[in-house]
Amino acid sequence: MSESEMKNETRERLLDAAEGLFAEKGFEAVSLRDITRTAGANVASVNYHFGSKEGLINEVMKRHALPVNEERVRRLEGLLEGEARPEVREVIEAFLDPLIERITEADERRRLFGRFMGRVTGEEAKGIPSEMVPAFTKMMKLTVAAFQRALPGLSTEETLCRIKFCFAVMTQALLRDEVFEQITERKLAAWEPEKIYQEVLVFCTGGMAEQEGKA
Amino acid sequence: MSESEMKNETRERLLDAAEGLFAEKGFEAVSLRDITRTAGANVASVNYHFGSKEGLINEVMKRHALPVNEERVRRLEGLLEGEARPEVREVIEAFLDPLIERITEADERRRLFGRFMGRVTGEEAKGIPSEMVPAFTKMMKLTVAAFQRALPGLSTEETLCRIKFCFAVMTQALLRDEVFEQITERKLAAWEPEKIYQEVLVFCTGGMAEQEGKA
DNA sequence: CCCCTTGTCAAACAATCGTTTGAAACACGA
DNA sequence: TCGTGTTTCAAACGATTGTTTGACAAGGGG
Numbered sequence: 001m002s003e004s005e006m007k008n009e010t011r012e013r014l015l016d017a018a019e020g021l022f023a024e025k026g027f028e029a030v031s032l033r034d035i036t037r038t039a040g041a042n043v044a045s046v047n048y049h050f051g052s053k054e055g056l057i058n059e060v061m062k063r064h065a066l067p068v069n070e071e072r073v074r075r076l077e078g079l080l081e082g083e084a085r086p087e088v089r090e091v092i093e094a095f096l097d098p099l100i101e102r103i104t105e106a107d108e109r110r111r112l113f114g115r116f117m118g119r120v121t122g123e124e125a126k127g128i129p130s131e132m133v134p135a136f137t138k139m140m141k142l143t144v145a146a147f148q149r150a151l152p153g154l155s156t157e158e159t160l161c162r163i164k165f166c167f168a169v170m171t172q173a174l175l176r177d178e179v180f181e182q183i184t185e186r187k188l189a190a191w192e193p194e195k196i197y198q199e200v201l202v203f204c205t206g207g208m209a210e211q212e213g214k215a
Numbered sequence: 216m217s218e219s220e221m222k223n224e225t226r227e228r229l230l231d232a233a234e235g236l237f238a239e240k241g242f243e244a245v246s247l248r249d250i251t252r253t254a255g256a257n258v259a260s261v262n263y264h265f266g267s268k269e270g271l272i273n274e275v276m277k278r279h280a281l282p283v284n285e286e287r288v289r290r291l292e293g294l295l296e297g298e299a300r301p302e303v304r305e306v307i308e309a310f311l312d313p314l315i316e317r318i319t320e321a322d323e324r325r326r327l328f329g330r331f332m333g334r335v336t337g338e339e340a341k342g343i344p345s346e347m348v349p350a351f352t353k354m355m356k357l358t359v360a361a362f363q364r365a366l367p368g369l370s371t372e373e374t375l376c377r378i379k380f381c382f383a384v385m386t387q388a389l390l391r392d393e394v395f396e397q398i399t400e401r402k403l404a405a406w407e408p409e410k411i412y413q414e415v416l417v418f419c420t421g422g423m424a425e426q427e428g429k430a
Numbered sequence: 431c432c433c434c435t436t437g438t439c440a441a442a443c444a445a446t447c448g449t450t451t452g453a454a455a456c457a458c459g460a
Numbered sequence: 461t462c463g464t465g466t467t468t469c470a471a472a473c474g475a476t477t478g479t480t481t482g483a484c485a486a487g488g489g490g
Contacts, residue, residue, distance in 0.1 A: 008436095032478065033476090033478095041439095042438060043440090046479095047478080048437075053477095127397060128397075133397060137399075139398075156402065157402070165414070165415070167387070169383050169384065172383030179351075182348060183351040183355045184352075184355055184375055187375060195376075199373065203380045206424060246447065258448090260467085260469090268447095
């Protein structure tokens with residue numbers, strides 16, 4: 001009866017295998033047979049445990065995206081609870097740090113999560129699972145509110161547009177870009193992740209704060 | 216004999232249909248039968264004219280990417296020919312404008328090119344066609360040189376990293392992001408492209424110029 | 431003992447994919 | 461008119477996809 005420990009074992013192995021393969025090759029490029037072979041399970045097991053391939057994708061997404069989202073909400077609410085105007089840098093850190101922390105955890109299983117999340121955006125996916133929409137919408141509202149308090153000069157559209165750019169930068173930083181590596185002759189290949197995260201923070205801070213010299 | 220006008224007609228229709236469908240749904244999600252049905256041609260025509268589906272993809276990429284690249288090279292060389300230090304904004308415009316100009320051309324056939332180019336990065340594509348690599352490498356070297364002259368304080372790695380972020384922002388600005396639209400409740404849906412391009416320029420300029428307050 | 435649930439497995443399912451084939455239809459100079 | 465090379469087409473190819481089926485084993489509770 002205790003649901004906490006008696007988690008089905010093959011179910012977990014399927015999730016781990018799927019997460020790794022999806023992060024490496026994308027959703028469409030990985031077949032159920034690739035996943036089940038890696039997990040040492042039968043082809044039918046995916047449909048048994050998750051109903052369909054899409055159900056498996058949704059479950060992999062939820063496994064880590066929801067905790068990251070909750071942490072972001074917590075930190076953004078912390079920035080907004082007082083009357084003080086937060087720094088742009090603080091707002092960006094509030095939704096960059098939770099992602100980075102989860103990626104750099106020692107847990108081997110979570111190492112690929114970053115690249116997996118990079119896949120979510122830009123893929124032909126039908127979207128995120130519907131159960132996640134309210135949580136993500138709430139997080140986004142808090143993000144907009146925090147940025148608008150930090151940058152009172154920006155309109156809502158400008159703020160949203162730049163937030164989208166921040167997400168783009170974070171996503172691109174997590175994924176490997178074969179084309180870019182090729183045409184830069186791999187000069188950037190072996191950079192420590194910490195330096196890249198630092199660059200993400202600097203770039204987004206600078207891009208957000210720019211007041212497009214209207215004077 | 217005159218190759219200029221006697222361009223095979225179905226060949227052009229295949230390229231047009233492929234460009235539009237790829238821009239809309241991505242490379243893998245579009246089948247040869249989708250393309251040939253749209254173009255009013257036979258399934259075998261793709262393999263006849265382009266050898267394979269990959270050959271078609273490469274041809275679509277080359278059709279517009281090479282002219283954009285040449286224009287970028289021309290403008291970057293213009294910035295570098297003198298001794299003067301170019302503005303960060305000028306460098307960004309030098310490789311943003313050629314793309315925007317081609318997108319906003321009246322020619323209906325080229326309207327979807329932007330979204331198509333967005334697909335190139337991030338997809339599981341094996342990379343760009345090998346014939347394009349030298350031209351792209353040259354353009355990238357010029358870009359790095361121009362930025363390093365505009366921002367002497369940055370190391371090569373920092374410069375490359377931020378250039379990658381600029382590409383990420385441009386790509387994301389060209390593509391629709393269903394997930395983002397959903398969790399922002401489509402507040403940003405109907406923004407004029409000109410405003411978005413302006414935001415891209417502002418954001419990239421600010422992100423590039425930031426000197427990460429090392430003091 | 432039987433019954434029912436839960437899980438696994440090999441096998442087959444129908445659908446779709448990119449590609450190939452071989453024969454027609456066409457164009458055009460000799 | 462013939463011959464030759466180019467282009468189109470219906471049909472089929474083999475491979476792979478996600479999904480379903482039905483049998484089988486293990487595990488308790490009655």
